[in-house]
Amino acid sequence: MKTRLSLTVNGETHEVLVPVHKTLLEVLREDLGLTGTKHGCELGECGTCTVLVEGEPVLSCLALPVEMEGRAITTVEGMAEGSTLHPLQQAFAELGAAQCGYCTPGILLTAQRLLEDNPVPTRTEIKEALAGNLCRCTGYTKILDAVELAALRMGRQPAAGR
Amino acid sequence: MMRLPAFTYLAPPTVAEAARAVVEHGGEAMLVAGGTDLYPNMKRRQFEPKVLIGLGAIRELRGVSGRAREGLRIGPTTTLTAVARHPEIARHYGALATAAGLVSSPQLRNMGTIGGNVCVDTRCNYYNQAYEWRKAIGFCMKKDGDICLVAPSSSRCWAVSSSDTAPVLWSLGARVRLVGATGERTMPVEALYRDDGIEYLAKRPDEVLADILLPPADGWTSAYLKLRRRGSFDFPVLGVAVALRIEGAVVRDAKIVLGAVASLPRSAPAAASALVGERLTPEVITRVADLAAGPAKPLDNTDYAHFYRKKMTRVFVARALRRLGGLDGEGRAEEEVA
Ligand SMILES: Cc1cc2nc3c(=O)[nH]c(=O)nc-3n(C[C@H](O)[C@H](O)[C@H](O)COP(=O)(O)OP(=O)(O)OC[C@H]3O[C@@H](n4cnc5c(N)ncnc54)[C@H](O)[C@@H]3O)c2cc1C
Ligand code: SF4
Ligand code: FES
Ligand code: FES
Numbered sequence A: 001m002k003t004r005l006s007l008t009v010n011g012e013t014h015e016v017l018v019p020v021h022k023t024l025l026e027v028l029r030e031d032l033g034l035t036g037t038k039h040g041c042e043l044g045e046c047g048t049c050t051v052l053v054e055g056e057p058v059l060s061c062l063a064l065p066v067e068m069e070g071r072a073i074t075t076v077e078g079m080a081e082g083s084t085l086h087p088l089q090q091a092f093a094e095l096g097a098a099q100c101g102y103c104t105p106g107i108l109l110t111a112q113r114l115l116e117d118n119p120v121p122t123r124t125e126i127k128e129a130l131a132g133n134l135c136r137c138t139g140y141t142k143i144l145d146a147v148e149l150a151a152l153r154m155g156r157q158p159a160a161g162r
Numbered sequence B: 001m002m003r004l005p006a007f008t009y010l011a012p013p014t015v016a017e018a019a020r021a022v023v024e025h026g027g028e029a030m031l032v033a034g035g036t037d038l039y040p041n042m043k044r045r046q047f048e049p050k051v052l053i054g055l056g057a058i059r060e061l062r063g064v065s066g067r068a069r070e071g072l073r074i075g076p077t078t079t080l081t082a083v084a085r086h087p088e089i090a091r092h093y094g095a096l097a098t099a100a101g102l103v104s105s106p107q108l109r110n111m112g113t114i115g116g117n118v119c120v121d122t123r124c125n126y127y128n129q130a131y132e133w134r135k136a137i138g139f140c141m142k143k144d145g146d147i148c149l150v151a152p153s154s155s156r157c158w159a160v161s162s163s164d165t166a167p168v169l170w171s172l173g174a175r176v177r178l179v180g181a182t183g184e185r186t187m188p189v190e191a192l193y194r195d196d197g198i199e200y201l202a203k204r205p206d207e208v209l210a211d212i213l214l215p216p217a218d219g220w221t222s223a224y225l226k227l228r229r230r231g232s233f234d235f236p237v238l239g240v241a242v243a244l245r246i247e248g249a250v251v252r253d254a255k256i257v258l259g260a261v262a263s264l265p266r267s268a269p270a271a272a273s274a275l276v277g278e279r280l281t282p283e284v285i286t287r288v289a290d291l292a293a294g295p296a297k298p299l300d301n302t303d304y305a306h307f308y309r310k311k312m313t314r315v316f317v318a319r320a321l322r323r324l325g326g327l328d329g330e331g332r333a334e335e336e337v338a
Helices: A024-031 A087-095 A104-117 A123-129 A141-154 B015-024 B038-043 B078-087 B087-092 B094-101 B105-113 B112-116 B133-137 B163-169 B269-275 B282-293 B304-323
Strands: A002-009 A012-019 A050-053 A056-059 A072-074 B008-012 B029-032 B053-054 B064-067 B071-072 B175-180 B182-189 B207-214 B220-228 B240-248 B250-259 B334-336
Touching: A002 B053, A012 A024, A050 A104, A056 A104, A087 A104, A087 A141, A087 B029, A104 A123, A104 A141, A104 B334, A123 A141, A141 B250, B015 B029, B015 B071, B015 B175, B015 B207, B029 B078, B038 B182, B064 B087, B071 B087, B078 B087, B078 B105, B078 B112, B087 B175, B094 B163, B094 B220, B094 B240, B112 B163, B112 B207, B163 B250, B182 B207, B220 B304, B240 B304, B250 B269, B269 B282, B282 B304
Parallel strands: A002 A072, B008 B053, B029 B053, B220 B334
Antiparallel strands: A002 A012, A050 A056, A050 A072, B064 B071, B071 B207, B175 B182, B175 B207, B220 B240, B240 B250
16 A cells, blocks of 8 residues: 655655655665665664765665655755765865775765764764675775765865865 | 555554553554664564554653652653753763663664663564565564574563663662553553563553653662674663662662563662672672672674673673762763773
8 A cells, every 4th residue: 555755855855655664775676766875684783775864864764754844854865065076075086086986876875974973083983984884895994085075174174065 | 665554643642642542552552752663664664553642742841840859740752862961860860861862873862761761672683674574584573484593492572671761760760650541550660671582571562651740869870881793773681771770888678680581671680788797899780790690691693792792781780880889980870892
């Protein structure tokens, strides 16, 4: 049985008609065409499906859209402003912090939230914040470097550091 | 893709209506809070409820209230992140903040609730597997089969209680209020657990965990240590919760509760009473740690060899006591061993 739901994703409201047992991950990818959010384990064990709900990182593979009505959902597609990349995306690209790139959307969003709470995190704080995001290519050092670089740049340019 | 089985979803606004809805749908309905335990299990077809009753819309189940001086009330749909960060909990019931902050990963703590953690399903290497995996080995009695694959001659399931907060809540003397369709009751948290891997909760399906009640904190200090392979994601394969009331330098009251060593949390009363009237000297700590390892009877059905987990019980109890006695304040609350 399908349910009509209204979801606010990246500031836009979408009406969808979906079975209530479809996860947010499935609805984002299959019904809204937002394939930036990746599906990995689908069991809460990898973090690649991370999206922000009201700014908090959550796992879309374990979230029901029916519980998300009226709440602001942000996916990786919502990070850039037009053609201007978010400083985190820019730093990841420059430093080669993405290898296959599969974990990248979840890591970018989790790091975005970290830098909002804590604009100058220590390396340990970055590791703790990203402890729920596995990188199967294991390029963690560059990922940590890229978050540090983005934090540095965002500190210098408050305008870019939403 | 591993999809959820079909269900209908209800979001009642009150606890009473949630309890009534479970009864109305007979054995077909289940309660859900954060879903971080139930949804993976449903994807693996360990549960296939036709009706899900979401607790997220129930205002009375949310938030932390009260003061440590009189005791705290924690609403069961409070997220683990909120419990871990709550200043009053962190200051006066330290082990609870530690345990909540060590559950799984940051994202799962933003979604998972403390009530769901208290009621979390038991675990076993032969059970926490995809449907096809379980089918290939012929299933076990916890779901779809009729024998236990760990102990084939056993008539019961030995799946392991794997909640981080349950042993801590017991050690802190917490009580729980359950509200069912026909009435309510309040009892010590330990009375919620049964020594059975399948029927691990002593509550009816319609009973909603409505309050977690912590007693006044007066004079108690507490610690929680967790053994797991990785520093994130992993469930405990051993949890050690210790709560002490120390006057001067003398222990006046003590509770030691072990997690992940049986189908329910296990207290170690002999070890705890051996502490009373003593100072936390290295000799006392060694003796108590040996006594505490007694009730730990891990089976070979989680990560790590069971004899190693048993051995680590002694090591972890000693570490927790040293920390509470100020003998070494350093070190992390969790242990990762590669
Ligand atoms: C990858 C991964 C790692 C994990 N690691 C850990 C870990 O390290 N430690 C740990 O303890 N847990 C761990 N978990 C399990 C789970 O995330 C937590 O236990 C969490 O606290 C469960 O809460 P929830 O609200 O999501 O529960 P749900 O999934 O919503 O519910 C769990 C069970 O409790 C029942 N329930 C929930 N709330 C109530 C209520 N108020 N009244 C009555 N019944 C209720 C549900 O019916 C269900 O049977 C992990 C899970 C995953 C997927
Ligand atoms: S202890 Fe035995 S019955 Fe229980 S889940 Fe494991 S294999 Fe199955
Ligand atoms: S796909 Fe959601 S955590 Fe792996
Ligand atoms: S870049 Fe490949 S998984 Fe992280």
